[in-house]
Amino acid sequence: MAENKDTLYATDPPLGDFVFDQQVVDVFPDMIKRSVPGYMTIIHMVGQLAERYAQSGTRCYDLGCSLGASTLAMRHRIQAADVELVAIDNSSDMINRCKIVLDADSAEVPVALRCEDLEQSDIENASVVVMNFTLQFIPVARREALIRRIYQGMVPGGVLILSEKLTFDNAHHDNLMTELHHYFKKTNGYSEMEIARKRNAIENVLIPESLESHKARLANAGFTGTELWFQCFNFSSLLAFKPSE
Ligand SMILES: C[S@@+](CC[C@H](N)C(=O)[O-])C[C@H]1O[C@@H](n2cnc3c(N)ncnc32)[C@H](O)[C@@H]1O
Numbered sequence: 001m002a003e004n005k006d007t008l009y010a011t012d013p014p015l016g017d018f019v020f021d022q023q024v025v026d027v028f029p030d031m032i033k034r035s036v037p038g039y040m041t042i043i044h045m046v047g048q049l050a051e052r053y054a055q056s057g058t059r060c061y062d063l064g065c066s067l068g069a070s071t072l073a074m075r076h077r078i079q080a081a082d083v084e085l086v087a088i089d090n091s092s093d094m095i096n097r098c099k100i101v102l103d104a105d106s107a108e109v110p111v112a113l114r115c116e117d118l119e120q121s122d123i124e125n126a127s128v129v130v131m132n133f134t135l136q137f138i139p140v141a142r143r144e145a146l147i148r149r150i151y152q153g154m155v156p157g158g159v160l161i162l163s164e165k166l167t168f169d170n171a172h173h174d175n176l177m178t179e180l181h182h183y184f185k186k187t188n189g190y191s192e193m194e195i196a197r198k199r200n201a202i203e204n205v206l207i208p209e210s211l212e213s214h215k216a217r218l219a220n221a222g223f224t225g226t227e228l229w230f231q232c233f234n235f236s237s238l239l240a241f242k243p244s245e
């Protein structure tokens, strides 16, 4: 299916803070590919990591699933038996479109699609949890409790795949990564005006943190072996493990 081009901030932009509403849903595949360097690599590897770490008789979660890109990647790669996928998002517009996408998919691994606030979600018996550019939209003060609940809902040997936009403590490095991200968006066809408007729209709702902050929070929750497995400019993905018994 042809993807609608993201021109949301080109003319007559939405007013106020960025929200994941129908306007965003209609252009989301194009928006995220042209905004997040390495996005498709991350999605592809989520499938491979789920194949490697999904355990029979457990669940694999996609928290902040949007249109289900990570869910589909896992669904087509998981080999373990009796695995259930759980895809959660609190945007009804996203969930409605995600349902259409999943219904059109041929894979047979069952998917439980839930429109709910993931901060209130029951997370149980999880061998794989994916949070792809979702934690950054959760208020910083509530991230620790959420990561702890995710850890508690995981089985021994389970893996969390946490992808996030990053800030850097070194001001020069932070400015360089921000500039390279800006250039990435320009090479993908966004105008200076679109980039500036989008930046203003997300600055109060997308709160990035440093790699060190993420690693400390994960360690405090009990995760071990946390490693940065992907980074392109100021976009990254981490693996964190719940120790085996
Ligand atoms: C950048 S998108 C995630 C992209 C998606 N994981 C992917 O890889 O294509 C962030 C998503 O998180 C969802 N979200 C934000 N806060 C949430 C919350 N408290 N509960 C559930 N979903 C949430 C948004 O509705 C949005 O769909």
Ligand SMILES: O=C(O)C(=O)C[C@]1(C(=O)O)C=C[C@@H](O)C=C1
Binding pocket: 031, 032, 035, 036, 133, 165, 198, 199, 202, 206
């Ligand atoms: O940082 C930016 O400029 C972005 O557009 C990033 C980002 C994200 O990381 O979620 C913001 C909103 C959209 O979901 C797509 C990409």
